[in-house]
Amino acid sequence: MFEKLANIFRIPDLRKRILFTLAMLFVYRLGGHLPTPGIDTAKLESFFTQSSTSGSLLGFVDLFSGGQLRRMTIFALGIMPYITASIILQLLTVVYEPLAKLQKEGELGRKKITQWTRYITVILSAVQSFGIAVGLEKGGFALSPGWSFRMMTMLTLTTGSAFIMWLGEQITDRGVGNGMSLLIFAGIVVGLPRGVVDLIDKAKNAAWGAMTFPLMVFLIIFMIAVVAFIVYVERSERRIPVQYAKRVVGRKVMGGQSTHLPLRVNAGGVMPVIFASSILTLPQTVGYGLRNNRYFGDLFRMLGWGEPLYTVLYAVGIIFFAYFYVSIVFNPSEVADNMRKYGGFIPGIRPGKRTADFINEVLTRITLVGALYLIVISFIPEWMITGIHLNHLPGALGRFFEGLPNWVTNGLGVTFYFGGTSLLIVVGVAMDTVTQIEAQLIMRHYDGFTPRSGRIRGRRTW
Numbered sequence: 001m002f003e004k005l006a007n008i009f010r011i012p013d014l015r016k017r018i019l020f021t022l023a024m025l026f027v028y029r030l031g032g033h034l035p036t037p038g039i040d041t042a043k044l045e046s047f048f049t050q051s052s053t054s055g056s057l058l059g060f061v062d063l064f065s066g067g068q069l070r071r072m073t074i075f076a077l078g079i080m081p082y083i084t085a086s087i088i089l090q091l092l093t094v095v096y097e098p099l100a101k102l103q104k105e106g107e108l109g110r111k112k113i114t115q116w117t118r119y120i121t122v123i124l125s126a127v128q129s130f131g132i133a134v135g136l137e138k139g140g141f142a143l144s145p146g147w148s149f150r151m152m153t154m155l156t157l158t159t160g161s162a163f164i165m166w167l168g169e170q171i172t173d174r175g176v177g178n179g180m181s182l183l184i185f186a187g188i189v190v191g192l193p194r195g196v197v198d199l200i201d202k203a204k205n206a207a208w209g210a211m212t213f214p215l216m217v218f219l220i221i222f223m224i225a226v227v228a229f230i231v232y233v234e235r236s237e238r239r240i241p242v243q244y245a246k247r248v249v250g251r252k253v254m255g256g257q258s259t260h261l262p263l264r265v266n267a268g269g270v271m272p273v274i275f276a277s278s279i280l281t282l283p284q285t286v287g288y289g290l291r292n293n294r295y296f297g298d299l300f301r302m303l304g305w306g307e308p309l310y311t312v313l314y315a316v317g318i319i320f321f322a323y324f325y326v327s328i329v330f331n332p333s334e335v336a337d338n339m340r341k342y343g344g345f346i347p348g349i350r351p352g353k354r355t356a357d358f359i360n361e362v363l364t365r366i367t368l369v370g371a372l373y374l375i376v377i378s379f380i381p382e383w384m385i386t387g388i389h390l391n392h393l394p395g396a397l398g399r400f401f402e403g404l405p406n407w408v409t410n411g412l413g414v415t416f417y418f419g420g421t422s423l424l425i426v427v428g429v430a431m432d433t434v435t436q437i438e439a440q441l442i443m444r445h446y447d448g449f450t451p452r453s454g455r456i457r458g459r460r461t462w
Contacts, residue, residue: 014440021175036072036156038149044141074160082165083278085120129157177433185429188422230427236265245343266370268325270428276317315375322371332359
């Protein structure tokens, strides 16, 4: 293993890419310690440390930003505006024909869409930062309330969000891995030590009484099981057998081999979860200052983290974006046409439209399995931290669930850094990054990290 790691730094291009990626992540973490001007950071920190906030949506967003929302740094908005802008353009690609044509124009169309994504990111950042500024004023966190504070907060947070977007694009182009995913990865990993300290403090103080030690053992086993489950599903795929007919080209007989078409169970990766969470986070962030409004206050409370309406919308959003993302990255008709063009067919299935329908049916079933897997994984931190507030349902239904144990409706208060969405992102990004590094190694005739990677043999000279 040490020899394989040493091979990374023996390749000049790969070494430069990795060092560049680490440098950009260092800049990102450095900016995470620069506070936004005009804010009482000590008062804001104490607000976030309250028990009423630790299990809220703000506490969850703070977890993903690596504590930057807690300190209200210049990068407090994080990468969410860029993700939301990407969602908007991808949705428009489906319903707006000129944008769909532009996407098919290749590199030129991709650059144009990327440019529009940047513009929408800046607009969304400005809107979100204005909502945050108003909320900070009403919460008493502004040192000098007024339009000057609002404009300064908008300028600082919007600029920080645009700079994060630039950092992510630089990592993608000149580094290793997906830049946006790595920035989210860095924000989550930086909170892991705080999660370990929190669990140790709960163990020392016997936070759960006589059940503290058994619950701690259960949590450790549960964390390991969640990691194993995520790795297993992320590696799972449905293999459709494909047979290629023999063809005579000149004096050579081509084809005749059997292969398979791999369809990943979770083809969308963490993107459906990120898309759904960013959509639900947007109204909470923009309307933070209106949470006590008599017209909109009840709506924002119903969209709070752990509330039944939020849970239902989150699950529906994950399912929708799982199918939506797969429909963008995988086209069964195009796969079937390419298969028929090269003499391939699925045994027992007619080439052409029937093959496309068969692939689409298989993809529909396994995407549903992948979406349900994402829902279960995503709800783990919600169940552990704040529970499911079924007792907040209206009428007799809410009174019926009041008899449930307190740990079901209010959770255990555990900051579950090692499970749920955060771990899904950490494991997924880590696996994708290692895969890209391994591909670079194999391309240059080095062994990869996994036993099955092998080594590509160079061309022999006779």
